[in-house]
Amino acid sequence: MRKLLLAACLLGISVSVFASCDDLKSQIDAKLQAKGVTAYSLEIVPVAQPAAAPAAASGAAATPAKDTTGKVVGTCEGDTKQIIYKRN
Numbered sequence: 001m002r003k004l005l006l007a008a009c010l011l012g013i014s015v016s017v018f019a020s021c022d023d024l025k026s027q028i029d030a031k032l033q034a035k036g037v038t039a040y041s042l043e044i045v046p047v048a049q050p051a052a053a054p055a056a057a058s059g060a061a062a063t064p065a066k067d068t069t070g071k072v073v074g075t076c077e078g079d080t081k082q083i084i085y086k087r088n
Contacts, residue, residue, distance in 0.1 A: 021076040025083055028073055032085075039088040047075070047082055 021044045029042060070086040 019076050021081050021083065024074050024076045028083060028085075041086050041088060042073070043070070043084045043086065044076075044081055045084055047080055 025042050025044060032040060070084040072082045073085045074083040075081065076083065
């Protein structure tokens with residue numbers, strides 16, 4: 001019984017991690033609207049990659065990630081993208 005319960009939990013977690021970003025964004029949007037939240041935006045952005053070595057051998061500087069001010073309210077597509085909530 002415990003093994004079955006553990007397998008069900010792991011399956012549920014793995015399904016949500018690989019969820020489509022558009023599907024997850026629409027679910028979050030529906031929950032916010034149900035709570036009466038207005039004047040907000042949800043944006044799907046790539047997860048910021050950790051900084052590489054301080055200086056590359058070629059001397060090229062790393063490009064900074066896109067400014068993602070706001071609150072991360074979800075991750076999708078194998079934790080490669082985030083859904084950012086911003087108040088307008």
